[in-house]
Amino acid sequence: MSQPSAFSLQPSSLDDVAVLGAGNWGTTVAVLVAAAGRRVTLWTHSAAQRDEINDHRRNRRYTGETELPQTLRATCDLREAVEPAHLVVPVIPSKAFREVAAKLGEVVRPDHMLVHGTKGLEPGTHLRMSEILRQETCVRQLGVLSGPNLAGEILQGQPAGTVIASRFPRVVAEGQKALSSVRLRVFANEDVTGVEYAGAFKNVVAIAAGMASAMGMGENARAMLVTRGISEIARLGVALGAQPLTFFGMAGFGDLVATCSSPESRNHRVGAALARGDTLETAQQKLGMVAEGVNTARVAYELLRARGIESPLLEAVYRVVHEGLTPQQALQELMSRKPGVDIQPALRLTAVEG
Amino acid sequence: MVNERQSASETVGRVFERVLAQAGAGGRPVEEVVNETLYRERERLKKAHGERAEADRAFYAKVRHELPRVPESGRNRLLHDIVERYATEIQGRFDPRVYAVATRVIPVALSGLMTGLSPKRVLGDPGLLLSLDDRLVIEGETDALRRLEGAGTAVLVPTHCSNLDSVLMGHSVFRMGLPPVVYGAGLNLFSNPLIGFFMRNLGAYTVDRLKTDPLYRETLKEYATVALEAGQHSLFFPGGTRSRSGGVERRLKKGLLGTALSAYRNNLRRRRPDARIFVFPCTLTYPLVLEAETLVSDYLAEAGKSRFIIVDDEFSRVRRWLDFLRGLVELDLRIHLRIGRPLDPFGNEVDADGRSLDPRGRPVDPARYLLADGEIVDDPVRDGEYTQALAGRIVESFSRENVAVPTSVVAFVAFELLRRAHPGADLYRLLRTVGPETSLSLADVELEVERVQARLRKLDSEGRIRANGSVSGDDAPGLVRRALRTFATYHPEPVLERRGVRLHTNDAQLLFFYRNRLEGYGLMDAPDLLAHRRDA
Numbered sequence: 049m050s051q052p053s054a055f056s057l058q059p060s061s062l063d064d065v066a067v068l069g070a071g072n073w074g075t076t077v078a079v080l081v082a083a084a085g086r087r088v089t090l091w092t093h094s095a096a097q098r099d100e101i102n103d104h105r106r107n108r109r110y111t112g113e114t115e116l117p118q119t120l121r122a123t124c125d126l127r128e129a130v131e132p133a134h135l136v137v138p139v140i141p142s143k144a145f146r147e148v149a150a151k152l153g154e155v156v157r158p159d160h161m162l163v164h165g166t167k168g169l170e171p172g173t174h175l176r177m178s179e180i181l182r183q184e185t186c187v188r189q190l191g192v193l194s195g196p197n198l199a200g201e202i203l204q205g206q207p208a209g210t211v212i213a214s215r216f217p218r219v220v221a222e223g224q225k226a227l228s229s230v231r232l233r234v235f236a237n238e239d240v241t242g243v244e245y246a247g248a249f250k251n252v253v254a255i256a257a258g259m260a261s262a263m264g265m266g267e268n269a270r271a272m273l274v275t276r277g278i279s280e281i282a283r284l285g286v287a288l289g290a291q292p293l294t295f296f297g298m299a300g301f302g303d304l305v306a307t308c309s310s311p312e313s314r315n316h317r318v319g320a321a322l323a324r325g326d327t328l329e330t331a332q333q334k335l336g337m338v339a340e341g342v343n344t345a346r347v348a349y350e351l352l353r354a355r356g357i358e359s360p361l362l363e364a365v366y367r368v369v370h371e372g373l374t375p376q377q378a379l380q381e382l383m384s385r386k387p388g389v390d391i392q393p394a395l396r397l398t399a400v401e402g
Numbered sequence: 403m404v405n406e407r408q409s410a411s412e413t414v415g416r417v418f419e420r421v422l423a424q425a426g427a428g429g430r431p432v433e434e435v436v437n438e439t440l441y442r443e444r445e446r447l448k449k450a451h452g453e454r455a456e457a458d459r460a461f462y463a464k465v466r467h468e469l470p471r472v473p474e475s476g477r478n479r480l481l482h483d484i485v486e487r488y489a490t491e492i493q494g495r496f497d498p499r500v501y502a503v504a505t506r507v508i509p510v511a512l513s514g515l516m517t518g519l520s521p522k523r524v525l526g527d528p529g530l531l532l533s534l535d536d537r538l539v540i541e542g543e544t545d546a547l548r549r550l551e552g553a554g555t556a557v558l559v560p561t562h563c564s565n566l567d568s569v570l571m572g573h574s575v576f577r578m579g580l581p582p583v584v585y586g587a588g589l590n591l592f593s594n595p596l597i598g599f600f601m602r603n604l605g606a607y608t609v610d611r612l613k614t615d616p617l618y619r620e621t622l623k624e625y626a627t628v629a630l631e632a633g634q635h636s637l638f639f640p641g642g643t644r645s646r647s648g649g650v651e652r653r654l655k656k657g658l659l660g661t662a663l664s665a666y667r668n669n670l671r672r673r674r675p676d677a678r679i680f681v682f683p684c685t686l687t688y689p690l691v692l693e694a695e696t697l698v699s700d701y702l703a704e705a706g707k708s709r710f711i712i713v714d715d716e717f718s719r720v721r722r723w724l725d726f727l728r729g730l731v732e733l734d735l736r737i738h739l740r741i742g743r744p745l746d747p748f749g750n751e752v753d754a755d756g757r758s759l760d761p762r763g764r765p766v767d768p769a770r771y772l773l774a775d776g777e778i779v780d781d782p783v784r785d786g787e788y789t790q791a792l793a794g795r796i797v798e799s800f801s802r803e804n805v806a807v808p809t810s811v812v813a814f815v816a817f818e819l820l821r822r823a824h825p826g827a828d829l830y831r832l833l834r835t836v837g838p839e840t841s842l843s844l845a846d847v848e849l850e851v852e853r854v855q856a857r858l859r860k861l862d863s864e865g866r867i868r869a870n871g872s873v874s875g876d877d878a879p880g881l882v883r884r885a886l887r888t889f890a891t892y893h894p895e896p897v898l899e900r901r902g903v904r905l906h907t908n909d910a911q912l913l914f915f916y917r918n919r920l921e922g923y924g925l926m927d928a929p930d931l932l933a934h935r936r937d938a
Contacts, residue, residue: 188748189784
């Protein structure tokens with residue numbers, strides 16, 4: 049009945065970090081970790097991508113001609129990436145997240161820390177990524193990385209801020225150590241649920257912002273969109289167990305301001321393409337990357353329906369993206385609704401009690 | 403069996419050193435800790451009577467007098483004295499010789515309890531008590547428990563709705579051939595000298611829930627931790643107190659539960675070979691609950707939360723005991739103890755070989771949950787999260803291992819039909835409205851009981867509840883008859899009573915109490931009436 053003793057095994061290297069997923073954001077996170085002075089292994093399932101990174105210091109499809117640091121190594125062997133690391137950062141699209149989490153479950157140990165950077169929810173189950181990690185692995189020390197982080201700007205070395213949420217202070221501290229540099233300030237939060245929902249739902253609002261831009265709307269319209277957007281996603285998030293004020297932090301308000309203002313945002317681009325008359329398929333093809341908001345629009349809609357919550361903006365985005373309503377019709381409907389209260393009473397109450 | 407005095411002195415040493423260390427590291431100064439004790443104990447003693455209270459008053463008067471007059475070493479001594487006083491009160495006085503006698507004949511121990519109260523009654527009806535042993539059915543992971551108790555330390559965490567629970571658990575442990583367990587029992591249970599005598603010698607230590615001093619709570623937790631580290635199998639009621647609603651516990655107290663993790667961590671640090679702690683969730687299901695009336699009225703009272711300890715309930719009245727036992731014996735009723743699947747202190751399931759398993763059934767080394775940079779470290783926030791996870795798994799186990807009994811099934815159906823007949827009424831108004839003149843059609847009840855039985859059989863096959871015996875086997879009219887007979891034996895008024903083709907409710911509160919056991923399974927699409935209450 050004896051178990052391998054915890055003392056006989058080598059402790060994880062204090063410096064090693066594994067980033068799983070070599071897409072646009074995953075690669076950027078790996079660059080940030082390297083910039084913070086850590087050895088980082090970037091896991092990808094594509095051998096061609098691995099070789100390009102290791103031999104040419106480039107990941108052209110996702111990060112163009114940006115030169116990747118020498119302390120960043122790519123591998124296709126999950127065990128090789130994870131075993132020496134103490135901190136593992138999965139940055140995998142929500143649709144593939146469980147598949148990778150299941151493989152990860154074979155190689156992680158209880159002393160690993162997992163901080164994911166995926167702003168999405170699982171289709172069908174509506175689960176948050178930390179819930180999937182909990183189901184598929186033995187790891188308890190979980191966290192989430194989220195915030196206004198447009199990869200292009202960060203790779204250019206421009207300053208940015210982000211948030212790591214975890215119930216475990218050490219996870220936040222280690223995440224901060226691994227990512228903080230002169231380029232990035234990493235804030236702390238305990239509300240994992242809230243940060244995950246905020247990061248996911250804001251993408252739906254970002255699609256609306258893209259539509260508004262393409263339709264030539266001005267700053268007044270954008271301000272209304274951001275403000276009503278925050279109100280709606282906070283209301284849904286709170287109904288699902290989030291802390292209301294989280295939506296006014298980095299992962300909510302912060303991220304929404306960035307994605308709603310910037311044409312670089314993927315979800316913004318998808319929304320803009322739809323408003324110009326592209327089909328969803330064409331819009332996604334042109335993007336060449338995953339826009340999580342497309343999937344999240346459906347998940348949010350299903351969650352709203354199941355709870356009987358009214359949420360005009362989120363519903364409108366769902367109907368444009370998945371039911372063929374034109375953005376013009378959606379706008380017309382939104383503007384002709386009877387306006388509700390500025391601040392949801394439920395939100396006000398929870399914020400006070402919260 | 404460990405020596406209680408050693409446990410107590412180890413406890414005192416640890417708590418004392420910890421307070422000093424925290425004070426030294428910029429935490430609360432010793433003087434402040436002692437002052438809080440003085441304040442909390444004075445508040446408690448305002449309402450306390452008796453010899454013990456007098457002694458406490460004298461002791462604290464002395465501490466209060468000395469505290470401002472002594473140098474630092476003197477303050478430390480006062481702290482030590484207080485912790486020692488707490489630990490001395492907490493410590494059990496286990497005597498293996500008494501245990502050997504007491505457990506072998508728990509029915510006689512029970513008779514002992516009552517002999518102390520009324521010898522003639524018991525002696526006049528000895529068969530009553532001897533057959534109690536047959537009433538208790540022990541099921542579930544008994545093999546795992548027997549197997550794992552030798553490989554580490556077992557912690558039994560049962561549901562709790564009667565003071566009878568600790569006696570039955572003590573007896574069950576003996577019947578399964580296990581070494582004795584220690585458990586914390588409310589100070590009020592010791593007030594009867596004879597009950598107190600048996601409690602102590604069955605392994606009980608005392609818990610005074612009226613003591614709100616954080617230093618007392620810390621001493622109590624440390625005592626429980628020290629006992630676990632010494633390999634002492636233990637019993638905690640993780641709900642903290644008897645379920646007032648009659649429902650299966652949904653929220654657990656993390657304090658005592660967390661001692662499993664603390665003991666495991668301390669054992670690992672000392673590299674003890676049998677460091678493992680195995681947590682066994684248990685469910686105790688009664689067809690009738692001895693203290694049902696007091697518990698449910700306490701649940702419904704506005705002041706429910708302040709009345710945390712009930713002293714004058716059915717448990718202390720011999721007449722009620724006898725009615726209760728007679729009911730059990732004459733109607734051939736069964737009390738079910740189910741042992742759930744074992745868990746480690748982190749909430750992982752444990753297999754037959756004692757290995758912790760991850761959610762996908764792969765073995766994991768639980769010691770690694772405590773590592774930071776390769777070292778086992780203290781981290782109260784982290785460990786609190788782990789204990790929270792353990793609590794969640796225990797609650798799930800309670801729900802799965804809950805046994806549906808005829809009284810609960812029929813109470814659930816009758817209550818839901820009454821609720822539907824009064825649309826818009828909140829719980830309190832409903833309970834006020836329903837009286838003996840309110841009745842239900844027997845045929846309607848039987849029809850719904852049949853549907854609920856079918857649903858329970860399905861839930862049982864999915865492993866979500868236990869619904870065997872008469873609940874799955876009897877036809878609906880038979881099940882209703884069985885429940886009515888049971889309800890008629892013990893409570894002053896039958897909870898439900900048949901008059902012709904109608905069923906009359908004599909006690910809506912008790913109907914509510916018994917229905918609550920089946921809350922949370924989605925039966926009859928009924929709303930969750932306990933959801934808004936934290937103490938459900």
